[in-house]
Amino acid sequence: MEKLVFERPFIKKLNSGMPSKFGLKTRMEPITEIDEVSVKELIDKYGSPLFVISEKTIRKTYKSAERAFSTRYPKVQFAWSYKTNYLDAVCRVFHKEGAWAEVVSGFEYEKALRNNNPGDQIIFNGPDKSRKDLELATANGSLIHIDHFDELYALIDLAEKSEKKPKVAIRINMDTGIYPQWDRFGFNYENGEAWDALNRIMLSGNLDLVGLHTHIGTFILSADAYGKAAAKLADLAVSLERKYNHVIKYIDMGGGFASNSNLKGAYLPGSDTVPGIDEYADAISSALINSAIKPDNLPLLILETGRALIDEAGYLLGTVLANKRMADGRRSTILDIGVNILFTAFWYDHNIRPAQPFSEHSEETAIYGPLCMNIDVLREAVDFPPLKKDDRVVINRVGAYNMTQWMQFITMRPNVVMIDEKGGVHIIRRNETIDDLVSLEKLPPHLK
Amino acid sequence: MKIKKNIAVSESGFVFDPSTGESFSLNQVGLELVELLKQGEDFDAIKKEILEKYDVDEISFEKYYYDFINSLNQNQLLED
Ligand SMILES: Cc1ncc(COP(=O)(O)O)c(C=O)c1O
Numbered sequence: 049m050e051k052l053v054f055e056r057p058f059i060k061k062l063n064s065g066m067p068s069k070f071g072l073k074t075r076m077e078p079i080t081e082i083d084e085v086s087v088k089e090l091i092d093k094y095g096s097p098l099f100v101i102s103e104k105t106i107r108k109t110y111k112s113a114e115r116a117f118s119t120r121y122p123k124v125q126f127a128w129s130y131k132t133n134y135l136d137a138v139c140r141v142f143h144k145e146g147a148w149a150e151v152v153s154g155f156e157y158e159k160a161l162r163n164n165n166p167g168d169q170i171i172f173n174g175p176d177k178s179r180k181d182l183e184l185a186t187a188n189g190s191l192i193h194i195d196h197f198d199e200l201y202a203l204i205d206l207a208e209k210s211e212k213k214p215k216v217a218i219r220i221n222m223d224t225g226i227y228p229q230w231d232r233f234g235f236n237y238e239n240g241e242a243w244d245a246l247n248r249i250m251l252s253g254n255l256d257l258v259g260l261h262t263h264i265g266t267f268i269l270s271a272d273a274y275g276k277a278a279a280k281l282a283d284l285a286v287s288l289e290r291k292y293n294h295v296i297k298y299i300d301m302g303g304g305f306a307s308n309s310n311l312k313g314a315y316l317p318g319s320d321t322v323p324g325i326d327e328y329a330d331a332i333s334s335a336l337i338n339s340a341i342k343p344d345n346l347p348l349l350i351l352e353t354g355r356a357l358i359d360e361a362g363y364l365l366g367t368v369l370a371n372k373r374m375a376d377g378r379r380s381t382i383l384d385i386g387v388n389i390l391f392t393a394f395w396y397d398h399n400i401r402p403a404q405p406f407s408e409h410s411e412e413t414a415i416y417g418p419l420c421m422n423i424d425v426l427r428e429a430v431d432f433p434p435l436k437k438d439d440r441v442v443i444n445r446v447g448a449y450n451m452t453q454w455m456q457f458i459t460m461r462p463n464v465v466m467i468d469e470k471g472g473v474h475i476i477r478r479n480e481t482i483d484d485l486v487s488l489e490k491l492p493p494h495l496k
Numbered sequence: 497m498k499i500k501k502n503i504a505v506s507e508s509g510f511v512f513d514p515s516t517g518e519s520f521s522l523n524q525v526g527l528e529l530v531e532l533l534k535q536g537e538d539f540d541a542i543k544k545e546i547l548e549k550y551d552v553d554e555i556s557f558e559k560y561y562y563d564f565i566n567s568l569n570q571n572q573l574l575e576d
Binding site for chain 2: 051052053054055056057058059060061062371373377407409434436437
């Protein structure tokens, strides 16, 4: 006789139909496969923990974002925000879909070049560009987004000595009604600093002003804020045309669209509160089309969307290491997934789901990572079914920022695989080994 | 260690404790254990029964059994 599946025995007190602090119960479903590839087989073959990226989901998400904008505005271009996930395979899927590259360091710039992006399709953002970076970007005709006056003057100086005119835009920060206002990057709109910078560029004569850029923040839940930002950039474009008869080629609205993840402290799940991509597209397109920019001069609209294009495509698979009762009787479950590889656990209440079927019983559980550190908490308290040692879990929506901000701390970073559109599985970053790590170290002779 | 005799246990795993007015739900394995405990079976008999029926090894069973007993105790379902 075939034996029955053993689930940890379990008793739960019933609270006479009152919603608990977790709200009314919603049925949790296991995630047993990703793009029809079994989670169990993935872990058996590639180890645990394991990052999994769905190429199909990336392409689907990209296409729907592209459609949302291009059905509302005549000229649209996405530029893939490298810092969100700069694994080459991920970048190349975006580039194949037509995205340019958006980078914020010399390292990311090199990566964009190695991924075969033409120089003039790389946007170079951020406060940290060395003289060498600026020279290279100028020689390649890349789009340099100036962050501060020191950089502006460095570029004017560089331009005097170089054969090519640097192609530049400025980053502009502004009040769009959202809090906190990101005012540490770029030049301020309201106090006139942005207009000063634009005048300085136009009067220098040796910089080619091609665009205007803003990035109002990240995980912005108000589509309206984008409308306000686009209107302010359009105003500057109109002023430039009026004063200098100069028409800019593009307006770059940066990134910041929210994904469906659950931000910590939010009362409702992300999927209930986050504006859809259509709402953002509507706000931005309407603001530009309704602005005083002449129809013939409508600029290319660039978007540097990061999180909203990749979060959904990333999964993190893991294994239960142990279960424990805490002093107060609460259950805790320890996973092999720590905050060292799931950096976004600091911002999000991640959705952690069993990878195998389970009964409808559940219990308040704290979910911890494997690190011998008090900070290693994935969920403080979540209504969770009883899992046993060696059971598998899947955390979804982890594609953004984890595979770049992860730390080599206490444990090594695991394999990352991509499932292609035909269901083929490819390692796109192999797990680190102790040899990888110690090869960077050097012992002084007296310690050998 | 004995389970309270007066508690009512339904086939679907619903438990009512008339002495406190509290009710509880059990999962399948929990229900089975509570029934065996109510019949007065000792640990060895219960272990034998469960190992025959379910896909679980001895050590895991022991671990989860004692954890379960602990939670019965916490919910005041054991006799002093
Ligand atoms: C300049 C710039 N563009 C784009 C992005 C991508 O942002 P998000 O992932 O919020 O879309 C960022 C991230 O902070 C950024 O700084």
